[in-house]
Amino acid sequence: EQNTRTQENISQAFEDLGKLMEMAKDMVSISKSISEKLRLKQGEITDDETVQFKSYLLSLGVSDPVTKSAFGSGAQYYEKLANELATILEKPLKECGGMMALPDVYCRVNRARGLELLSPEDLLNGCAMLVKLNLPITLHHFDSGVLVVQLKSMSVETTIEPTAKFVTDSDSATAQELAQTAGISVVLAKERLLATEEVGQICRDDTIEGLRFYPNKFAEAQTAAS
Amino acid sequence: MSFQWPWQYDFPPFFTLQPTLITREKQLEAWASLVIDYCQHDKIYTIDVVDIQQTELFHNIKLNRRLPSEGVRAVFDYLEQKKHVEWLDKQKTRCHIYWRTPEEWAKLIYDWVVSNGLLNTVCTLYELTQGDDTEGESFHGLDKEVLLKALRHLQSQRRAEIINVGDNEGVKFFQ
Numbered sequence: 001e002q003n004t005r006t007q008e009n010i011s012q013a014f015e016d017l018g019k020l021m022e023m024a025k026d027m028v029s030i031s032k033s034i035s036e037k038l039r040l041k042q043g044e045i046t047d048d049e050t051v052q053f054k055s056y057l058l059s060l061g062v063s064d065p066v067t068k069s070a071f072g073s074g075a076q077y078y079e080k081l082a083n084e085l086a087t088i089l090e091k092p093l094k095e096c097g098g099m100m101a102l103p104d105v106y107c108r109v110n111r112a113r114g115l116e117l118l119s120p121e122d123l124l125n126g127c128a129m130l131v132k133l134n135l136p137i138t139l140h141h142f143d144s145g146v147l148v149v150q151l152k153s154m155s156v157e158t159t160i161e162p163t164a165k166f167v168t169d170s171d172s173a174t175a176q177e178l179a180q181t182a183g184i185s186v187v188l189a190k191e192r193l194l195a196t197e198e199v200g201q202i203c204r205d206d207t208i209e210g211l212r213f214y215p216n217k218f219a220e221a222q223t224a225a226s
Numbered sequence: 227m228s229f230q231w232p233w234q235y236d237f238p239p240f241f242t243l244q245p246t247l248i249t250r251e252k253q254l255e256a257w258a259s260l261v262i263d264y265c266q267h268d269k270i271y272t273i274d275v276v277d278i279q280q281t282e283l284f285h286n287i288k289l290n291r292r293l294p295s296e297g298v299r300a301v302f303d304y305l306e307q308k309k310h311v312e313w314l315d316k317q318k319t320r321c322h323i324y325w326r327t328p329e330e331w332a333k334l335i336y337d338w339v340v341s342n343g344l345l346n347t348v349c350t351l352y353e354l355t356q357g358d359d360t361e362g363e364s365f366h367g368l369d370k371e372v373l374l375k376a377l378r379h380l381q382s383q384r385r386a387e388i389i390n391v392g393d394n395e396g397v398k399f400f401q
Contacts, residue, residue, distance in 0.1 A: 203249050205238040218249055218256065
């Protein structure tokens with residue numbers, strides 16, 4: 001008795017699902033043809049129309065980057081998101097030294113939301129808008145490929161001096177040690193050390209035990225020896 | 227007299243090729259002068275690159291650090307660029323090291339010849355580098371190849387003439 005009922009329920013659910021998929025397929029093909037038409041009509045179209053069309057695409061979950069990028073850069077949705085990120089993140093960023101890797105940001109935002117979660121891509125697109133909107137936080141791209149969100153007032157360049165000082169005070173340091181002392185993630189600590197090395201303030205000792213950084217005595221000795 | 231190691235030798239990053247260009251330049255400079263001083267102290271004229279990598283010069287046992295072979299290669303490239311090294315083969319495995327360039331040696335020898343009034347006389351090469359008269363001179367014990375290079379340099383300036391006396395080679399100096 002009970003079993004048959006659940007069986008029925010399940011099969012009904014699956015049928016509904018199948019129907020839903022068909023509907024979605026129609027939507028996809030329609031939106032594709034619309035974007036084709038839009039491409040033909042280029043120039044005769046106002047901004048608002050494409051924006052609206054884009055929000056339809058987003059709600060469907062259809063990604064059509066080519067046509068998306070052809071009409072404006074990202075949807076209004078992202079701009080709103082960027083504004084929201086700025087308000088959410090400003091305080092935590094100040095607390096953790098002005099910089100946060102993107103995965104950490106993703107965790108924080110989604111933890112805070114609970115429902116209506118963000119996809120990683122949404123977050124990335126939202127962050128990409130930060131610069132354009134002239135908000136107090138920006139997205140920064142390290143050479144190593146690490147993406148971070150940082151306060152404009154606390155960029156990597158401003159951390160070089162304290163990092164160099166830390167290495168000098170402790171004679172030598174690894175990324176782990178810096179991370180523990182400064183209370184930042186190891187990834188960020190490494191980026192800071194690399195940036196400091198880049199300007200010739202510190203130098204590296206690379207062994208099987210790991211990568212240590214020392215104050216750049218080569219540069220100092222130059223003045224002492226000659 | 228034991229060899230005086232520079233402070234860099236006890237500085238661990240010295241044994242890692244620095245990625246930052248400015249720093250690397252300074253590092254190679256320090257390495258180059260260390261290699262030259264070391265060879266001068268031990269009177270080394272020819273270097274076998276593979277052998278020298280095993281010596282204390284590139285391996286600080288106390289620190290447990292050794293300059294990796296690409297680092298050694300970079301040091302020798304730098305020395306070559308500064309004309310302190312001349313390769314003896316295409317594979318770059320053996321080289322002459324000049325803690326002074328042949329031109330500098332030539333000047334030293336010529337000055338010695340002038341101050342000892344030996345102009346217009348013939349000296350054997352053996353005399354110049356192994357003889358008693360040059361005992362206190364810096365070119366005493368100079369490698370024959372290097373000596374010949376120096377003398378050829380003098381010859382090109384018309385201040386010396388290399389001559390073969392039987393199976394001994396000699397050289398005559400001019401004003």
